[in-house]
Amino acid sequence: xxxxxxxxxxxxxxxxxxxxxxxxxxxxxxxxxxxxxxxxxxxxxxxxxxxxxxxxxxxxxxxxxxxxxxxxxxxxxxxxxxxxxxxxxxxxxxxxxxxxxxxxxxxxxxxxxxxxxxxxxxxxxxxxxxxxxxxxxxxxxxxxxxxxxxxxxxxxxxxxxxxxxxxxxxxxxxxxxxxxxxxxxxxxxxxxxxxxxxxxxxxxxxxxxxxxxxxxxxxxxxxxxxxxxxxxxxxxxxxxxxxxxxxxxxxxxxxxxxxxxxxxxxxxxxxxxxxxxxxxxxxxxxxxxxxxxxxxxxxxxxxxxxxxxxxxxxxxxxxxxxxxxxxxxxxxxxxxxxxxxxxxxxxxxxxxxxxxxxxxxxxxxxxxxxxxxxxxxxxxxxxxxxxxxxxxxxxxxxxxxxxxxxxxxxxxxxxxxxxxxxxxxxxxxxxxxxxxxxxxxxxxxxxxxxxxxxxxxxxxxxxxxxxxxxx
RNA sequence: GGUCCCAUCGUCUAGCGGUUAGGACACCGGCCUCUCACGCCGGUAACCGGGGUUCGAGUCCCCGUGGGAUCACCA
Numbered sequence: 173x174x175x176x177x178x179x180x181x182x183x184x185x186x187x188x189x190x191x192x193x194x195x196x197x198x199x200x201x202x203x204x205x206x207x208x209x210x211x212x213x214x215x216x217x218x219x220x221x222x223x224x225x226x227x228x229x230x231x232x233x234x235x236x237x238x239x240x241x242x243x244x245x246x247x248x249x250x251x252x253x254x255x256x257x258x259x260x261x262x263x264x265x266x267x268x269x270x271x272x273x274x275x276x277x278x279x280x281x282x283x284x285x286x287x288x289x290x291x292x293x294x295x296x297x298x299x300x301x302x303x304x305x306x307x308x309x310x311x312x313x314x315x316x317x318x319x320x321x322x323x324x325x326x327x328x329x330x331x332x333x334x335x336x337x338x339x340x341x342x343x344x345x346x347x348x349x350x351x352x353x354x355x356x357x358x359x360x361x362x363x364x365x366x367x368x369x370x371x372x373x374x375x376x377x378x379x380x381x382x383x384x385x386x387x388x389x390x391x392x393x394x395x396x397x398x399x400x401x402x403x404x405x406x407x408x409x410x411x412x413x414x415x416x417x418x419x420x421x422x423x424x425x426x427x428x429x430x431x432x433x434x435x436x437x438x439x440x441x442x443x444x445x446x447x448x449x450x451x452x453x454x455x456x457x458x459x460x461x462x463x464x465x466x467x468x469x470x471x472x473x474x475x476x477x478x479x480x481x482x483x484x485x486x487x488x489x490x491x492x493x494x495x496x497x498x499x500x501x502x503x504x505x506x507x508x509x510x511x512x513x514x515x516x517x518x519x520x521x522x523x524x525x526x527x528x529x530x531x532x533x534x535x536x537x538x539x540x541x542x543x544x545x546x547x548x549x550x551x552x553x554x555x556x557x558x559x560x561x562x563x564x565x566x567x568x569x570x571x572x573x574x575x576x577x578x579x580x581x582x583x584x585x586x587x588x589x590x591x592x593x594x595x596x597x598x599x600x601x602x603x604x605x606x607x608x609x610x611x612x613x614x615x616x617x618x619x620x621x622x623x624x625x626x627x628x629x630x631x632x633x634x635x636x637x638x639x640x641x642x643x
Numbered sequence: 644g645g646u647c648c649c650a651u652c653g654u655c656u657a658g659c660g661g662u663u664a665g666g667a668c669a670c671c672g673g674c675c676u677c678u679c680a681c682g683c684c685g686g687u688a689a690c691c692g693g694g695g696u697u698c699g700a701g702u703c704c705c706c707g708u709g710g711g712a713u714c715a716c717c718a
Binding site for chain 2: 181182183185215216217218220221275278282285286289290291292293310328331332333334337338339341342344345346347349351352353355356371372373374375376377397399400402404406407408434437438439441443444445446447463464465466467468469470472473474475476477479483518519520521522531581591592593594595596597599600601606607608609610611612613
């Protein structure tokens with residue numbers, strides 16, 4: 173069996189969006205699954221719209237996702253002579269011809285065709301003129317007038333196109349630069365690409381490209397057209413649907429593992445399995461299992477999957493990954509051991525790294541700020557007695573460990589006759605400012621004696637002041 | 644409008660002639676419990692419509708409807 177050679181060929185006219193990322197992912201997975209080769213090619217023939225920033229953004233996004241390439245990046249803008257050579261071959265073989273129709277004439281043809289049978293098209297005016305290909309004329313490909321081109325699509329099945337419905341499309345502009353349908357084919361032939369997985373917005377281009385393969389006397393690659401990714405309103409995903417740039421998800425605290433898991437599962441399935449590690453994806457991915465219908469991008473499911481991946485990631489790893497988010501919040505999170513202990517308590521409660529960093533705030537803040545609702549509900553005079561008792565016992569505690577701390581609470585419970593909940597909630601608010609947090613013993617353990625005592629005293633003062641005001 | 648594609652819970656999907664139509668997200672109950680999560684248990688919720696084929700259709704065929712893609716000297 174021939175070695176699989178796939179490619180991802182984005183045009184650098186913007187950031188890498190989720191749809192493109194999924195296309196890249198599928199090609200990459202297929203190459204990795206089969207032990208093949210994955211190629212990156214930048215389609216920058218449209219000089220006006222291509223930018224270096226976009227190219228860099230694409231690299232950055234792919235690197236973050238962990239989608240690496242074996243060959244490339246190749247730039248179409250630097251492969252002019254290759255295209256020129258192919259043009260000459262086609263021209264010499266009579267498979268292409270020059271056309272000097274004006275833009276106005278072309279517009280007329282389209283209008284006429286539209287009025288005639290709803291089919292706007294080029295009417296072949298210059299097809300047999302034998303015009304010389306000079307500056308100012310374009311080069312058109314001579315599409316067979318009869319016959320059917322059947323696309324054996326790996327995901328959609330056979331799709332038939334009447335050659336008569338295809339235009340004699342332009343392969344070289346009047347400035348002699350090659351157009352998309354032509355460059356892709358020439359490049360894919362040159363690079364030995366034998367498997368093309370791409371968005372299904374390309375199906376209509378495919379018969380034209382297949383004809384080009386024939387004209388260039390090259391074997392056809394296998395085609396697989398993947399359905400689109402839609403926004404919640406069922407229209408093509410775009411900026412107005414919110415975040416669509418891959419790197420935006422990185423900044424929102426999503427893990428690349430979760431991202432590729434979600435993207436893979438959107439349009440592809442493996443029985444009932446939802447959670448996949450990168451290796452499992454490579455092991456189980458096949459083009460055959462790609463679905464045929466378009467899918468809606470669901471942020472909620474991505475988020476849920478992200479939480480699952482957070483729980484599946486080693487804490488050391490997570491610790492390193494949240495640090496920038498902690499720093500971004502203005503905290504000094506350079507103490508690795510402390511950070512790891514903090515992260516450990518937050519793992520099952522965090523949907524994203526941003527979420528995790530936000531929840532970690534009380535561990536780093538100098539001073540806790542009591543949330544109004546929480547303070548109102550729990551920092552009340554009834555909490556004074558048990559809190560004072562707890563404080564004195566904590567100050568005297570020798571062994572500052574979770575087990576011992578639990579013993580301290582038990583003692584307070586015994587002496588006051590109160591249940592743990594009655595004591596823990598006020599203390600929680602005192603230490604974290606909020607009514608929800610990780611377990612009370614682990615928090616105290618991690619915070620340490622100094623901070624715990626300080627915060628407890630502050631809360632005590634807060635309650636006393638409040639009681640005084642009430643009198 | 645022409646051409647092409649698609650159609651199972653709100654969403655992602657399993658299903659490849661015979662199933663009480665399964666799972667996941669979300670949602671709603673309950674359990675666990677120091678709070679919040681996690682976890683566990685349970686629930687609401689789907690085969691677009693109409694014709695065929697067949698002993699039997701979510702599964703096969705046709706038509707309709709709906710949605711999408713594409714019709715450039717853009718990629």
